[in-house]
Amino acid sequence: MRPRLRHSPRIFCAATASLLVAAPDALAYLDPGTGSIILQGLIAAVVAGLFYVRSAWARIKSFFRRRPVPGPEDKRQSP
Numbered sequence: 001m002r003p004r005l006r007h008s009p010r011i012f013c014a015a016t017a018s019l020l021v022a023a024p025d026a027l028a029y030l031d032p033g034t035g036s037i038i039l040q041g042l043i044a045a046v047v048a049g050l051f052y053v054r055s056a057w058a059r060i061k062s063f064f065r066r067r068p069v070p071g072p073e074d075k076r077q078s079p
Helices: 007-021 032-064
Strands: none
Touching: none
């Protein structure tokens, strides 16, 4: 028989909150290189998003611009 995990989300949230509140200060130093890497990542994410939107827009446009495939009656017979 499987145990019932009825209260597990509440317990998980309470445990996570208590760990975050009880965490000591990090006393970390962020040098200018860290900010540069964060900025570079943000720029890369924006460019990737724009590329995705551009390629999706091209697919949508090509879907509506498709020409019908010529059927057998449309083909010319060569003599």
